[in-house]
Amino acid sequence: LAKTTQPISMDSYEGQEVNITCSHNNIATNDYITWYQQFPSQGPRFIIQGYKTKVTNEVASLFIPADRKSSTLSLPRVSLSDTAVYYCLVGDFGGNQGGKLIFGQGTELSVKP
Amino acid sequence: ETGVTQSPTHLIKTRGQQVTLRCSSQSGHNTVSWYQQALGQGPQFIFQYYREEENGRGNFPPRFSGLQFPNYSSELNVNALELDDSALYLCASSSDRGNEKLFFGSGTQLSVL
DSSP, X not given: OXXXXXXXXXXXXXXXXXXXXXXXXXXXXXXXXXXXXXXXXXXXXXXXXXXXXXXXOSSOEEXXXXXXXXXXXXXXXXXXXXXXXXXXXXXXXSTTOTTOOOOOOOEEEEEEO | OOOOEEEOSEEEEOTTOOEEEEEEOOTTOOXXXXXXXXXXXOOEEEEEEETXXXXXXXXXXXXXXXXXXXXXXXXXXXXXXXXXXXXXXXXXXXXXXXXXXXXEOOOEEEEEO
């Protein structure tokens, strides 16, 4: 599974757009990029997954450049309730590997009023 | 549809004791994965169960063992508890072993004194 690097922490204010970038220089051809969100005293929650270009859902957007060596999670107009730790994961999760996620330390996002 | 539930929510044990943690998977899910999360760290994969069989294991000693039952609920057993076993233990279920979209419970906070 590819190693990922992301900032340890970020600060933002309510209403701003937040972009969290993850580096994964040794991503493999079959690897997907997946982001999870974790609130204090809760388990992580799946946010979004992508392979290339752009993916958008009701929560976030994921931007992946052509070389796929990095990805950016974009949270539009954050609110206080978006304060959480965000994890970037990279791997070929198909076949037998689906549940064996490798989490790094994540990015602790703090949203201020 | 019920989500993933774990019991108990909190537990205090002493070094050398044994503990059993329980998890009910989300309806329709046949795969359960267990993770250990130390304070300030990302979750670490312990093992996965798919249709009552262990389907992969992380870097944890044999005193960490598990079971999955015909209804796909699961138990995590830890023998000979050590102080470093103090952590949040998370259970996650998925619709299949090849699916990386995991649904996590809120965890069991284990303290070993």
